Amino acid sequence: MRDKTMSVEEIVGSLESGMTIGIGGWGSRRKPMALVRAICRSALEDLTVVSYGGADVGLLCAYGKVSHVVAPFVTLDSIPLEPHFRIARQTGAVRFTEYDEGMFMFGLLAAAHRLPFLPTRAGLGSDVMRVNPGLRTVRSPYEDGEELVAVPALTMDVALLHLNRADRRGNAQYLGPDPYLDDLYAKAAGRCYVTCERVVDTAGLLKEGPVQSLLISRSMVTGVAETPGGAHFTTCEPDYGRDEAFQRMYAGAAADPAAWAAFQERFLSGDEAAYQDAVRHAREESP
Amino acid sequence: MTSETTGSAIGAGGPGPGGVDDGGPATRAEVCVVACAEAFRGDGEILAAGIGGAITVLAARLARLTFEPDLITHDGVCLLTGDVPALGEDPEVIEGWLPFRDHLWLVLQGRRHVMLGASQIDKHGNTNISCIGDWARPKSQLLGVRGAPGNTVCDPTSYWIPRHSPRVFVPRVDMVSGVGYDRAAEAGASATRFHDLRRVVTNLAVLDFGAPGGAMRLVSVHPGVTVRDVVASTGFDLALPGGGTVPETRSPTTEELRLLRETLDPASLRTREVPG
Numbered sequence: 075m076r077d078k079t080m081s082v083e084e085i086v087g088s089l090e091s092g093m094t095i096g097i098g099g100w101g102s103r104r105k106p107m108a109l110v111r112a113i114c115r116s117a118l119e120d121l122t123v124v125s126y127g128g129a130d131v132g133l134l135c136a137y138g139k140v141s142h143v144v145a146p147f148v149t150l151d152s153i154p155l156e157p158h159f160r161i162a163r164q165t166g167a168v169r170f171t172e173y174d175e176g177m178f179m180f181g182l183l184a185a186a187h188r189l190p191f192l193p194t195r196a197g198l199g200s201d202v203m204r205v206n207p208g209l210r211t212v213r214s215p216y217e218d219g220e221e222l223v224a225v226p227a228l229t230m231d232v233a234l235l236h237l238n239r240a241d242r243r244g245n246a247q248y249l250g251p252d253p254y255l256d257d258l259y260a261k262a263a264g265r266c267y268v269t270c271e272r273v274v275d276t277a278g279l280l281k282e283g284p285v286q287s288l289l290i291s292r293s294m295v296t297g298v299a300e301t302p303g304g305a306h307f308t309t310c311e312p313d314y315g316r317d318e319a320f321q322r323m324y325a326g327a328a329a330d331p332a333a334w335a336a337f338q339e340r341f342l343s344g345d346e347a348a349y350q351d352a353v354r355h356a357r358e359e360s361p
Numbered sequence: 362m363t364s365e366t367t368g369s370a371i372g373a374g375g376p377g378p379g380g381v382d383d384g385g386p387a388t389r390a391e392v393c394v395v396a397c398a399e400a401f402r403g404d405g406e407i408l409a410a411g412i413g414g415a416i417t418v419l420a421a422r423l424a425r426l427t428f429e430p431d432l433i434t435h436d437g438v439c440l441l442t443g444d445v446p447a448l449g450e451d452p453e454v455i456e457g458w459l460p461f462r463d464h465l466w467l468v469l470q471g472r473r474h475v476m477l478g479a480s481q482i483d484k485h486g487n488t489n490i491s492c493i494g495d496w497a498r499p500k501s502q503l504l505g506v507r508g509a510p511g512n513t514v515c516d517p518t519s520y521w522i523p524r525h526s527p528r529v530f531v532p533r534v535d536m537v538s539g540v541g542y543d544r545a546a547e548a549g550a551s552a553t554r555f556h557d558l559r560r561v562v563t564n565l566a567v568l569d570f571g572a573p574g575g576a577m578r579l580v581s582v583h584p585g586v587t588v589r590d591v592v593a594s595t596g597f598d599l600a601l602p603g604g605g606t607v608p609e610t611r612s613p614t615t616e617e618l619r620l621l622r623e624t625l626d627p628a629s630l631r632t633r634e635v636p637g
Contacts, residue, residue, distance in 0.1 A: 091493040100461055127505075147505035154504060163492070163502035172491065174510035176465045194469065195555070196511025199540035199548035205496050252460040309365075323387045 076315055078244045080281035080297040082304075082346060085267045088113040088297075089232060094122040096182075096228070096234035096263055098256040101128040102150040104248075104314055106269050108304035108346050113139055114343070122232050126175065126255065129308055129324070130157035135332070143168050144228065146175035146293050148337065152216065157328035173225070174202055181228035182255055185262035193222035236305045237290065238313055240270040244295030246263060249283045250311035260294040269301040269338035271313045303350050320353065368459075369623040372467040372473035387613045389564060390416065391621055392583045393521075395613045396562045402520040403475060406431040408459075408467060410475040413437060415448060415630040417476045417521045422625055423617060435459060449627045454491045468508060471555055474517040477509060481534040482520065483575050484597045486558045486570055487541035488513075489534035496536050509538035516547065516559045523634050525563035527596035542575025564635050565608055572600035 084107065089095070102234055110130045113121075114137040123140050125131055134140045136158040148159040162168045173181065176196040177178035184192040193212050212224040235256045246268045248256070255346075260266040268290060270283070280286060289332040302312075307317035307324065311332040328335035341352045370624055397420030401409050407422065409432045411417030418437065421446045425432040435441050436452055439461065444456030448618075459467065467473050479488035482502055490509055494500030512518055518539065522529055546554040561568040561577070565586045572578040576602040582591055588607050592599055601607060613621070621631070 083635070120614075135558055145505060147507045149504055155502070161500040167499045169453075172496075172505055174506055175508045176511035179462065179465050195514050195551055196469070197551035198507065198510075198514050199514075199537070199544040199556075200510035201496070201505055201537040202510050205536070220554075221549055222551055251458075254461055277590055 075243060077242045077297060078292070078298045079242050079273065080267075080299050082112040082269065082299050082301060085109060085297050085299060086116050086118070088265075089113070090115075090116055091118050092120045093231040094229070095298070096230040096233040096259040097123060097125040097130045097304070098254060098259045099128065099130070100126045100252070100254045101147070102321065103215065103252070103306045103309050104236055104250065104254065104305050105130045105308040106169070106234045106304065107306055108269055108299075108301035109234045109267065110134060111342065111349060113137075114342065119167070119269065123359040124228050126178065127159065128156065129321070132156040135159050136328070138167070140168055142171070143351075145171050146178045150325060151279070152263060152316065152318060153321060153325050155173060157325050160329065171198070172202060172205055174200070176340050177223065177225045178200070178228070179201060179224040180264050182258040184225065184227035186258045187261075191224040191226050193224055194251060195222060197223040197225075216348060228262060230259070230263045233259035233266040233267070234269075235259060235290070236269045236301070236310065238271050238310065239274050239279060240268050240298045240323045241279060241292075242273060242290035242298065243276065244268060244290070244298050245276065245279065245288060246270060246290035246295065246298070247279050247283055247287045248289050249287055249313070250309070253289050257289050260290050265292070265296040266294050267297045268295055269299045269302075269304045271302055271304065271310060273298065273300040279289040287297070301346065302347035303353070304346075304351060306350070317353070320356065323356075330343070368577075370376070384471060387402055387584075388632060388635075389583060389585070389637050391613050391618060392610055393562060393564060393635050394419045394423060394621060394631060395617055396567050396583070396610050397476060397519070397521055398427070399433060400476060400560050400562065401429050404429060404432060404474050404517075408433045408435065408441075408473040410473055411434070412476055412521070414523075415626065415634045416523065419448060419621065419625055419631060420476065420521075426620055426625070427617060433457070439464070440481060445625070447624060447630060449628070457465050468511050468515050471516055472518070473560070474538055475512050476519045476521050477512060477539060478530065479520055479522060479539065481529060481531045481562065482522065483531055483534050483541060485489040485575055485603045486519065486520075486539070486542035486545040486561070486577065487534050487537045488539035489536045490538045493538040493624075496601055499535075504540040506536070513540040514552050514556050514559070516555070517559055519559045520561040522561060522563045525591065525594045527594060530595040530597065532597050542570055543607065546575075565594060568599075576600055577600065578607040583610045584612060602612045
């Protein structure tokens with residue numbers, strides 16, 4: 075049995091500047107934030123990020139790690155607009171490939187199944203076609219003759235995911251209400267790294283949830299890291315919900331460079347353990 | 362219920378203390394909920410998807426509890442509710458599971474009527490939720506197009522716009538996220554095949570796209586609103602209904618008011634979205 079457990083530093087140390095990185099979860103839900111924070115601490119730059127975007131995209135933008143965002147939206151859900159992404163867009167700091175969210179899923183599906191594209195109606199008539207001049211349409215070879223958008227495969231070098239449980243081999247399990255598109259990222263990427271709330275024995279996985287919750291097969295996974303609180307401040311149900319107070323602090327700090335510098339100093343100047351400590355302290359101060 | 366729920370009503374009277382329906386006239390928010398609920402009339406056994414907030418969610422639930430009992434409604438996350446809970450409450454009965462992937466597939470399948478929002482909307486129903494200004498470097502980055510392109514060419518789509526103003530009702534939207542009638546026609550048969558913009562409900566009026574060429578038309582004005590108010594709040598030429606008279610949006614029935622005030626929204630979250 076191969077033991078694939080790694081530290082977040084080892085995972086991030088295996089990445090290279092200029093890579094295309096897919097990030098699982100959705101908006102401000104079950105995002106691999108421990109890995110995102112580790113990227114922010116690293117020397118990586120010029121990343122292309124493929125994501126149903128949320129705090130992951132925002133934080134990477136705030137640290138200048140991203141040169142290109144591929145996304146249908148970037149949102150914090152309970153706070154509709156992600157302030158750091160807004161700044162990055164409004165200052166021209168990032169290139170943006172903007173797709174409809176169904177198109178985006180078809181791009182993932184195509185990549186996950188080694189297809190060059192998949193056809194869809196989504197996108198037709200909208201300015202998604204205008205702002206992505208490389209997008210092509212394809213005509214059905216059958217009687218209907220329909221002309222549809224050919225969504226190109228969203229291939230990626232690496233996928234980063236956070237799940238509730240995993241074993242040391244890389245089998246990974248979600249226990250919350252929604253798998254999001256995490257399995258498609260795992261299949262679409264050349265390498266996939268999974269962080270989880272808790273590493274358990276393989277035999278322990280089905281004590282945690284039903285067989286349908288085994289979302290990711292070890293054949294898709296290169297490395298696993300246990301990072302309790304690794305999705306914080308996004309949701310990781312049922313282990314924890316979104317830390318709304320912290321998210322408000324994160325979003326509020328974006329409005330002012332001095333406030334953001336103070337936020338960085340307080341929470342993001344150390345490693346993941348220091349971050350989790352700072353979060354605990356903040357919670358104790360204002361319950 | 363708390364005394365905070367006594368919203369100011371249009372005209373004399375209003376909800377009694379504690380927000381209990383005492384036969385007082387409907388508030389503007391309540392008129393809006395019912396006007397949005399009417400968008401789902403006749404839809405049958407399909408998903409009524411509200412974009413969130415109070416009014417559209419209440420509209421779907423109210424329609425289901427009254428004239429559209431087979432409608433499918435969800436909890437705002439990924440559960441299809443077997444019962445019809447109050448706003449912000451969890452369902453006691455769950456009848457289905459709709460994680461994001463299945464919701465995206467359902468958009469393509471089409472058994473769904475969505476009520477979207479819009480930061481900008483034009484005469485032919487093109488809408489923008491992506492950004493304000495030049496897309497290449499926007500003055501204000503908003504959400505991104507989200508699902509608006511696919512929703513509008515795949516599913517019956519209505520809009521809820523809580524603040525009817527010339528800033529929202531514009532001659533030309535900055536980034537076409539939701540597809541309007543003119544753009545669908547330009548894009549061809551695949552775009553028009555299932556394209557079906559039903560109605561636009563605002564805090565002032567109900568509109569549709571019944572004017573020639575799929576242009577926006579005033580259908581009714583809410584009680585207390587004049588046609589002139591609506592025209593002045595719209596940044597393009599608005600077609601008026603034939604015959605010269607504009608009807609008034611129907612008022613909620615006593616039963617609808619009771620359901621809204623006592624069952625679905627006792628905390629009166631609706632008046633936060635539409636004051637007055």
